Amino acid sequence: MIRVQGLHKRFGDTRVLEGVDHMQKAGEVAVLIGPSGCGKSTFLRCLNQLEQADAGTVEIDGLVVGARADRKTRTELRRRTGMVFQQFHLFPHLTVLGNVIEAPVHVGGMSRADATALAMELLAKVGLGDRAGFHPAQLSGGQQQRVAIARALAMRPRVLLFDEPTSSLDPQLRGEVLTVLRDLAAEGRTMLLVTHEMGLARDIADQVLFFDAGKVAESGPPEQVFGNPAHPRTREFLRGTHS
Numbered sequence: 616m617i618r619v620q621g622l623h624k625r626f627g628d629t630r631v632l633e634g635v636d637h638m639q640k641a642g643e644v645a646v647l648i649g650p651s652g653c654g655k656s657t658f659l660r661c662l663n664q665l666e667q668a669d670a671g672t673v674e675i676d677g678l679v680v681g682a683r684a685d686r687k688t689r690t691e692l693r694r695r696t697g698m699v700f701q702q703f704h705l706f707p708h709l710t711v712l713g714n715v716i717e718a719p720v721h722v723g724g725m726s727r728a729d730a731t732a733l734a735m736e737l738l739a740k741v742g743l744g745d746r747a748g749f750h751p752a753q754l755s756g757g758q759q760q761r762v763a764i765a766r767a768l769a770m771r772p773r774v775l776l777f778d779e780p781t782s783s784l785d786p787q788l789r790g791e792v793l794t795v796l797r798d799l800a801a802e803g804r805t806m807l808l809v810t811h812e813m814g815l816a817r818d819i820a821d822q823v824l825f826f827d828a829g830k831v832a833e834s835g836p837p838e839q840v841f842g843n844p845a846h847p848r849t850r851e852f853l854r855g856t857h858s
Contacts, residue, residue, distance in 0.1 A: 622671035649826035697767030757788030
């Protein structure tokens with residue numbers, strides 16, 4: 616489902632990604648961990664073409680995008696991914712329902728009736744079927760993030776990308792979102808997740824990637840990366856998360 620080869624990205628003189636490779640099968644969950652500023656979020660943004668890599672290729676579901684890909688190809692790749700950010704980025708003037716149907720109707724060409732039926736199904740999935748007529752300001756942070764997840768699902772993406780989806784939430788609200796993430800993983804969704812929630816990573820990851828200084832320093836199943844990390848930087852990072 617996902618094949619990344621030799622991904623490089625720099626901002627000015629700062630090298631953010633230095634030759635990242637990654638392969639992932641359909642239905643697998645990959646969790647990206649590592650210190651702040653190590654390239655995890657930039658890697659996700661390159662996958663869905665919010666950032667263009669300087670070199671390397673991204674392939675999702677057979678569509679290959681290189682550093683010099685045209686806009687049409689990059690747009691098609693973006694449509695195959697759904698992204699949920701740390702901040703919710705909901706449209707404040709639209710209701711919850713309006714937020715979820717916006718892209719399927721205006722980007723995907725779906726009829727409003729079909730989009731509404733799909734949106735109500737997705738809102739029920741994330742536990743917000745009774746909040747369709749509310750506006751974002753009337754919701755808690757956890758509820759807003761669950762709307763953002765429903766919105767990402769509404770475009771029926773092949774791959775779901777999550778960039779620290781719980782980091783701006785307090786512990787009680789975080790639990791609501793973690794439950795939804797566990798449910799999506801159990802459904803067999805192909806997901807990449809940047810998170811500092813090590814318990815979640817242990818629970819749902821098929822593979823864990825430890826990023827350090829723009830590279831994947833170590834990768835493997837969670838029991839290996841967490842239980843017996845091979846790289847000294849991985850061991851140092853995980854010790855810090857327990858302190």
